[in-house]
Structure formats: structure tokens, C-alpha cells
Amino acid sequence: MMIRSALSALTVSRGKTRWIAGLATGFALMHLANALPFADPRAERGGPLAENSQWLLAPTDPGCRNPAMVSTGGAAPREMETLAVRWTGFSNFELVYKGKVILLDAYFDRGGNYPPLGFAAADVKKADVILLGHGHFDHMSDAASVGIRTGATIVGAPVTTEVLKKQSVPDRQIRTVTGKGGESLQFDGFTVEPILGQHGTPDRHITEVMEGALNSLTPKLTPQQEEEEKLIRDRGTFDPRVIREGTIAYLITLDNGFRIYYRDSGGRVTDFEKSAMQRIPGVDLALVAVSADFLAPPVVRQAIEHMRLYKPEVYMPAHHDAAYSGHTPLWRPTEPIFQAMKDANSKLVTVSREYREPVCFNTEHNVQRGP
Numbered sequence: 001m002m003i004r005s006a007l008s009a010l011t012v013s014r015g016k017t018r019w020i021a022g023l024a025t026g027f028a029l030m031h032l033a034n035a036l037p038f039a040d041p042r043a044e045r046g047g048p049l050a051e052n053s054q055w056l057l058a059p060t061d062p063g064c065r066n067p068a069m070v071s072t073g074g075a076a077p078r079e080m081e082t083l084a085v086r087w088t089g090f091s092n093f094e095l096v097y098k099g100k101v102i103l104l105d106a107y108f109d110r111g112g113n114y115p116p117l118g119f120a121a122a123d124v125k126k127a128d129v130i131l132l133g134h135g136h137f138d139h140m141s142d143a144a145s146v147g148i149r150t151g152a153t154i155v156g157a158p159v160t161t162e163v164l165k166k167q168s169v170p171d172r173q174i175r176t177v178t179g180k181g182g183e184s185l186q187f188d189g190f191t192v193e194p195i196l197g198q199h200g201t202p203d204r205h206i207t208e209v210m211e212g213a214l215n216s217l218t219p220k221l222t223p224q225q226e227e228e229e230k231l232i233r234d235r236g237t238f239d240p241r242v243i244r245e246g247t248i249a250y251l252i253t254l255d256n257g258f259r260i261y262y263r264d265s266g267g268r269v270t271d272f273e274k275s276a277m278q279r280i281p282g283v284d285l286a287l288v289a290v291s292a293d294f295l296a297p298p299v300v301r302q303a304i305e306h307m308r309l310y311k312p313e314v315y316m317p318a319h320h321d322a323a324y325s326g327h328t329p330l331w332r333p334t335e336p337i338f339q340a341m342k343d344a345n346s347k348l349v350t351v352s353r354e355y356r357e358p359v360c361f362n363t364e365h366n367v368q369r370g371p
């Protein structure tokens with residue numbers, strides 16, 4: 001299928017196929033690195049994804065190279081089976097599969113006290129589904145505006161969707177879930193199973209000392225920045241239900257069996273997650289928030305618990321970036337997490353990219369289908 005579509009893109013008529021394909025092969029061999037449509041991160045382990053010589057004929061896929069998000073007008077992957085994943089700060093991801101755009105969390109306009117993401121909430125014009133992990137502002141502050149503009153279906157816990165309703169999101173777009181089972185949501189090309197998780201509860205002894213130290217060294221917020229942050233904070237909730245009733249993990253299963261596990265807060269695993277994971281051998285891709293503990297040992301411990309339960313082939317971290325000052329003003333390094341994970345599981349593939357850099361997967365290869 002891959003070679004057929006690659007050839008059809010290269011040829012204008014059947015009569016010219018042979019010499020154009022020959023030319024393309026020569027060109028591809030000369031420009032090997034550029035000729036691959038994209039590098040599936042699982043190819044680093046070898047195996048079929050590393051040895052797929054058919055791909056030499058395929059042109060580079062702009063949907064797997066350009067940083068422009070599909071939701072803001074960028075190119076979608078050329079192949080239907082290609083999944084494009086872009087991390088856009090905190091626990092935000094954009095997933096694109098079969099022309100559908102899934103946004104995981106929606107916190108884009110963070111204000112001047114944060115590294116810029118390279119786009120604004122107002123630029124997001126296409127989304128089919130928005131899955132909200134929880135209702136804190138740094139996970140949902142742009143969900144209502146993006147949802148209303150795109151018409152996307154927005155999924156969240158009761159404490160999250162209450163906020164959306166107050167922000168004038170039409171009821172027909174909202175799906176309220178508890179994550180306690182029996183709520184599988186069917187979409188065109190994929191299903192979503194909400195699973196009740198638990199919000200992170202970082203050790204206050206660590207966070208108070210660390211935030212105090214960091215804030216003694218970093219510039220104070222200006223009154224304008226304070227005002228800006230207040231408006232953003234007001235578009236989420238601080239309801240205490242968020243911690244144990246309002247943090248939802250999502251198991252997304254594509255129509256070919258490829259599984260993605262998404263968890264937007266680095267808390268302990270729950271019995272709901274354990275029972276969901278007992279039904280499957282593991283997931284192809286885990287997109288998981290690291291804990292907010294600042295120091296490597298507790299952050300690593302929590303990430304290892306996640307890895308052991310979700311059994312991913314590929315792990316991508318989230319929520320490891322930070323503001324310049326104020327609340328949790330320190331990026332969590334991913335290297336200690338990746339090192340400990342690989343010490344425990346040498347087959348694991350770890351991936352961390354910068355904002356909006358695409359990571360593509362050939363989802364025809366997946367755990368469900370086997371090697």
C-alpha cells in the first residue's frame with residue numbers, strides 16, 4: 001500500500017511509470033535521509049520498521065516534518081495509516097489520524113511568563129475531538145473558545161464540563177464521563193475509553209522549598225503579567241474534586257488496533273487504570289505527564305509506576321516544561337526518567353521533542369496485530 005501510493009504520487013501516467021520510478025530510486029538512494037517519508041521512532045530498535053526499503057521511493061511527508069499543526073492549517077500526513085503527534089507544551093498534544101484532529105488538553109495562551117508555543121488559541125481552527133484530562137486552568141483554559149470555533153466534541157469529567165457549560169459551550173458538543181467503566185466513545189476512525197485516574201499530589205516539602213528558592217532568583221511577575229495570569233486561571237477550576245474524581249486518563253484505540261494512552265497529570269495509578277490495563281497486553285504509545293516534584297528521584301519513581309502499568313512500546317513525557325517564574329518555575333529533565341525506564345525495560349523507546357515538532361508512527365505496525 002505504501003509503495004503504491006508513493007508511486008502514484010511520482011507518476012503522471014502508467015506508461016511513464018517505469019522510468020520515473022527508476023529515476024526516483026536513483027534519486028532516493030542519493031538522498032537517502034531526505035527520501036524517507038518519516039522515521040518511526042520504533043525503527044531505532046530495528047525490525048520491520050527499520051527495514052522497509054519500499055519507503056525509499058516515498059517522498060518526504062510534510063505532515064511529518066513541518067512544525068505547523070494541522071489544527072492551525074498545517075499539512076496532515078499523506079498516508080492514511082500515519083499518526084502524527086505534536087506536543088504543544090504542558091500536557092497538550094495534537095494527534096492527527098485519517099484526517100481527524102484530536103486535541104489532548106487545551107492550554108495554549110499561557111501569557112508572557114512562559115516560553116512561546118509558536119501559535120495562539122485563536123489560530124486553532126480545526127479539531128474534531130478535544131479530550132480534557134482535568135479542569136485545572138493549565139489543562140483547559142482554551143477548551144471553550146477552541147471548542148466553540150471548531151465545533152469539536154469535548155470530553156471531560158463532571159467537574160470539567162461544568163466549567164465548559166458556564167463558558168457557553170453548547171450541550172451538544174459536551175460528553176461528560178466519570179471514567180468508571182462502560183463509557184466507550186465511538187468516533188470516525190477511533191474509539192476512546194475514559195478511565196478514572198488521579199491527579200498528582202507532589203510532596204509539599206519539596207515544592208515549597210524549591211519554589212521559594214527559584215522565585216528568590218527569578219524576576220517577579222509584573223502587574224500586567226499578574227492580571228494576564230488571573231484571566232487565564234479563571235478559565236479553569238480549583239474545585240477539590242479535580243484530584244480524585246476529575247482526572248481522567250484516555251485509552252484511544254485506532255481502527256487498526258494501535259493504542260495510545262494519555263494521562264495529563266503525574267499522579268499515582270488507580271484501580272480503574274489497573275483493571276483497564278488487565279484487558280490489554282500494553283499500549284503502542286504512552287503520552288504521560290511527569291510528576292511535579294522537581295527532584296529526579298520522586299519524578300522517576302512515579303514515571304516508572306506509569307510505565308510498568310501501561311507497558312508502552314513508546315513513551316513520550318508531558319508536563320515537563322515550565323513558566324519562567326511563579327508556580328513550578330523549573331523544567332523537569334527527561335534524561336533521568338528515560339535512563340531509569342530503559343534500565344528497567346531495554347526495549348522501551350523514549351521520545352521527547354520540542355514544541356510542535358512532529359513524531360509520526362506507521363500504525364499498521366502495532367501491539368494488537370503482533371510482529
Ligand SMILES: [Zn+2]
Binds near residue numbers: 134136199265
Ligand atoms: Zn492539575
